[in-house]
Amino acid sequence: MSAESDEQSPDRLRSAITGEWNAMACYEILMNQTMNERERQQIAEIRRDEMHHFQVFSSLYSQLTGETFRPQLTPNLSEYVS
Numbered sequence: 001m002s003a004e005s006d007e008q009s010p011d012r013l014r015s016a017i018t019g020e021w022n023a024m025a026c027y028e029i030l031m032n033q034t035m036n037e038r039e040r041q042q043i044a045e046i047r048r049d050e051m052h053h054f055q056v057f058s059s060l061y062s063q064l065t066g067e068t069f070r071p072q073l074t075p076n077l078s079e080y081v082s
Contacts, residue, residue, distance in 0.1 A: 013061040014069050020054035021071035023047075 027047035034040050061069050 010061065010065050013057055013064065014071075016057045017054060017061060017069055018071040020050050020057060022074055023050040024054060025073055 024047055027043050027050060031040050031043045031047065034043065058069065061067070
């Protein structure tokens with residue numbers, strides 16, 4: 001792996017962590033909007049997968065940098081999440 005790739009790894013992990021964080025929020029919004037219990041369960045399962053990805057990427061980031069990254073919701077999502 002090149003030095004340039006090593007330097008880009010934290011940036012890429014921050015981007016992945018933020019993407020997973022926003023995906024979890026989006027699926028939570030969908031879960032709260034659906035009236036169908038079967039659909040709510042399916043969305044919850046997908047959200048659990050995103051949560052697992054978030055945890056894996058966050059762990060990798062911490063191992064690589066020794067820091068914790070706190071993602072922010074994108075502005076268009078933050079207005080829907082309480």
